[in-house]
Amino acid sequence: MPTNIIKHKYHISREDRNRQNKHGSFVIWFTGLSGSGKSTIASKLEQRLFKERVKTYALDGDNIRSGLNKGLKFTREDRLENNRRIAEVAKLFMDAGMITITAFISPLKEDRVQAKEIIGKDNFLEIYVNTPLEICEERDVKGFYQKARSGEIKNFTGISSPYEAPEAPDFEIKTEEESVEEAVERLYMFLQKKFKLL
Ligand SMILES: Nc1ncnc2c1ncn2[C@@H]1O[C@H](COP(=O)(O)OS(=O)(=O)O)[C@@H](OP(=O)(O)O)[C@H]1O
Numbered sequence: 735m736p737t738n739i740i741k742h743k744y745h746i747s748r749e750d751r752n753r754q755n756k757h758g759s760f761v762i763w764f765t766g767l768s769g770s771g772k773s774t775i776a777s778k779l780e781q782r783l784f785k786e787r788v789k790t791y792a793l794d795g796d797n798i799r800s801g802l803n804k805g806l807k808f809t810r811e812d813r814l815e816n817n818r819r820i821a822e823v824a825k826l827f828m829d830a831g832m833i834t835i836t837a838f839i840s841p842l843k844e845d846r847v848q849a850k851e852i853i854g855k856d857n858f859l860e861i862y863v864n865t866p867l868e869i870c871e872e873r874d875v876k877g878f879y880q881k882a883r884s885g886e887i888k889n890f891t892g893i894s895s896p897y898e899a900p901e902a903p904d905f906e907i908k909t910e911e912e913s914v915e916e917a918v919e920r921l922y923m924f925l926q927k928k929f930k931l932l
């Protein structure tokens with residue numbers, strides 16, 4: 735804790751909010767290469783939860799990088815800081831009672847370990863969107879892979895910057911083998927079982 739900062743204790747706790755909402759709150763942390771399917775699956779999952787009247791909020795790469803984290807680049811140092819701030823924000827949303835979904839590359843183990851430490855291990859689910867680089871490159875949703883190959887974009891994850899696949903994710907989605915709908919349904923059932931959503 736920095737010096738001369740004394741936290742004020744507010745009276746409405748996360749538990750109070752969870753009780754009122756009739757469901758717990760936690761963070762669903764997606765990780766995977768650019769174009770792997772993080773945003774697509776995260777968005778569909780959010781819709782699925784919303785339909786069940788679950789309080790949710792999604793934090794997504796490009797949105798956060800054009801606002802809160804504007805100015806951060808794709809160096810190792812900036813990616814770690816990007817992920818640190820996202821984890822802190824996700825924690826706030828979780829404390830506010832939301833099932834919080836994040837969709838960031840979070841390329842290295844240290845990015846995810848840091849997030850898990852900030853959010854708390856019992857509140858953190860790591861979801862690996864496992865799509866091989868060749869497929870992501872073939873999809874090239876934003877045309878960035880082509881630019882990365884030509885050198886126009888530097889430090890691009892999977893091409894000129896590393897991605898460390900999670901060793902033991904809580905949940906894995908292989909998008910070559912499963913449609914978005916199938917993956918979301920399977921994930922929804924997993925969440926139901928683990929957290930007794932409603
Ligand atoms: N150099 C480089 N490497 C990777 N990605 C790049 C880069 N430059 C821009 N982009 C776009 O930024 C999105 C990834 O941002 P993230 O905040 O998720 O990245 S990180 O967790 O800090 O590594 C990523 O979005 P997604 O495609 O949704 O993953 C890209 O569109």
Ligand SMILES: Nc1ncnc2c1ncn2[C@@H]1O[C@H](COP(=O)(O)OP(=O)(O)O)[C@@H](O)[C@H]1O
Nearest residue numbers: 767768769770771772773774875909912913914
């Ligand atoms: N099974 C699948 N799961 C997720 N996305 C898929 C799948 N099959 C094809 N796609 C397509 O792959 C692309 C993934 O893009 P996006 O969700 O933006 O990825 P990311 O957020 O990881 O960068 C989308 O165009 C999506 O329609």
